[in-house]
Amino acid sequence: MRLNDENDEEEGPKTMSHCSIGHLQQEKSFVIVGYALTSKKVESFLKPKLEGLARNKGILFVAIDQNRPLSDQGPFDIVLHKLTGKEWRQILEEYRRTHPEVTVLDPPDAIQHLHNRQSMLQCVADMNLSDTYGKVGVPRQLVIKRDSSSIPDAVTKAGLILPLVAKPLVADGSAKSHELSLAYDEYSLQKLEPPLVLQEFVNHGGVLFKVYIVGEAIKVVRRFSLPDVTKRELSKNAGVFRFPRVSCAAASADDADLDPSVAELPPRPLLERLAKELRRRLGLRLFNLDIIREHGRRDHFYVIDINYFPGYGKMPGYEHIFTDFLLSLVQSRYKKRSV
Ligand SMILES: O=P(O)(O)O[C@@H]1[C@@H](OP(=O)(O)O)[C@H](OP(=O)(O)O)[C@H](O)[C@H](OP(=O)(O)O)[C@H]1OP(=O)(O)O
Ligand SMILES: Nc1ncnc2c1ncn2[C@@H]1O[C@H](COP(=O)(O)OP(=O)(O)O)[C@@H](O)[C@H]1O
Ligand SMILES: [Mg+2]
Numbered sequence: 001m002r003l004n005d006e007n008d009e010e011e012g013p014k015t016m017s018h019c020s021i022g023h024l025q026q027e028k029s030f031v032i033v034g035y036a037l038t039s040k041k042v043e044s045f046l047k048p049k050l051e052g053l054a055r056n057k058g059i060l061f062v063a064i065d066q067n068r069p070l071s072d073q074g075p076f077d078i079v080l081h082k083l084t085g086k087e088w089r090q091i092l093e094e095y096r097r098t099h100p101e102v103t104v105l106d107p108p109d110a111i112q113h114l115h116n117r118q119s120m121l122q123c124v125a126d127m128n129l130s131d132t133y134g135k136v137g138v139p140r141q142l143v144i145k146r147d148s149s150s151i152p153d154a155v156t157k158a159g160l161i162l163p164l165v166a167k168p169l170v171a172d173g174s175a176k177s178h179e180l181s182l183a184y185d186e187y188s189l190q191k192l193e194p195p196l197v198l199q200e201f202v203n204h205g206g207v208l209f210k211v212y213i214v215g216e217a218i219k220v221v222r223r224f225s226l227p228d229v230t231k232r233e234l235s236k237n238a239g240v241f242r243f244p245r246v247s248c249a250a251a252s253a254d255d256a257d258l259d260p261s262v263a264e265l266p267p268r269p270l271l272e273r274l275a276k277e278l279r280r281r282l283g284l285r286l287f288n289l290d291i292i293r294e295h296g297r298r299d300h301f302y303v304i305d306i307n308y309f310p311g312y313g314k315m316p317g318y319e320h321i322f323t324d325f326l327l328s329l330v331q332s333r334y335k336k337r338s339v
């Protein structure tokens with residue numbers, strides 16, 4: 001059943017009462033997706049084109065009111081969320097327990113796993129993926145929990161090779177969690193505030209691959225990244241340098257005139273294996289990976305970052321991919337029920 005025609009595609013969201021949502025869900029088999037997102041995320045993700053296409057496919061997005069009990073809202077088929085805080089996590093866990101019929105995208109404890117830059121990459125390290133298409137690993141890294149004066153010794157003991165990228169251990173989406181630095185010598189790292197992850201910087205030709213995952217769908221785009229650090233630069237420089245959010249701020253590198261050996265996308269079968277295994281190990285369906293290729297080694301890849309519910313608004317064709325995914329969730333639930 002279609003609620004509106006193609007011309008209505010650009011229309012904005014509708015506010016609905018509990019009663020009218022229930023009516024739409026039951027009578028016209030609409031899929032009701034409750035969402036709890038920041039206003040920034042609503043703007044970048046829930047664009048009129050997505051909402052219009054969704055409505056034409058029988059999906060309605062309904063804002064969750066955080067000031068009212070979740071159980072009093074809906075009924076929802078799917079809950080889509082990206083909010084932080086212990087209180088919200090508890091609300092969601094309780095809701096999942098009392099509403100097993102609702103798909104919560106994604107489970108809070110699985111998301112929590114990505115909020116620490118050590119546990120985030122552990123699954124990739126454990127997989128140790130290596131096949132005819134290539135090798136996927138993580139850069140060598142060291143966690144400094146406290147006492148910045150111990151850093152030079154710890155770096156020497158661990159045998160980490162400079163330069164190092166210093167990243168806040170916590171990756172909770174706050175501005176602070178994105179304040180990264182590049183260190184040319186280990187002594188200067190004493191200036192930084194633990195808890196930190198110190199990661200070997202891998203030269204990768206200044207381009208990274210953003211691998212977006214939406215359920216079983218995978219989409220890869222190129223982004224500009226930090227330039228390579230030469231041996232000469234390393235020997236001439238000392239200190240730690242804060243760097244801005246390069247990949248986020250930079251324009252897409254998809255249309256740039258790049259060296260083909262740098263621009264070549266990672267092999268599709270390798271990404272498919274990686275995504276499938278990570279979906280299973282992480283228990284997540286909505287995430288992206290930042291992947292780099294070691295400069296000059298065609299089939300050596302490193303995952304450097306994993307983000308929950310990333311900026312899908314920048315993923316080409318996300319409206320179709322996302323709505324198909326939402327429908328597939330409901331269909332697989334329906335199939336399970338009727339077995
Ligand atoms: O806002 P956007 O569209 O830039 O999305 C951010 C992502 O950008 P990208 O997917 O790389 O384009 C961004 O990815 P990167 O940090 O660039 O790797 C994060 O996923 C960010 O979420 P959080 O701050 O880590 O919770 C994302 O921010 P939120 O939109 O989730 O706040
Ligand atoms: N080990 C690394 N080697 C080379 N460049 C890196 C490395 N780690 C991070 N970077 C660069 O720093 C950027 C931000 O790091 P990332 O771990 O993705 O943090 P954030 O979660 O803030 O996006 C990356 O997009 C990439 O350009
Ligand atoms: Mg990143």
Ligand SMILES: [Mg+2]
Binds near residue numbers: 171305306307
């Ligand atoms: Mg990140």
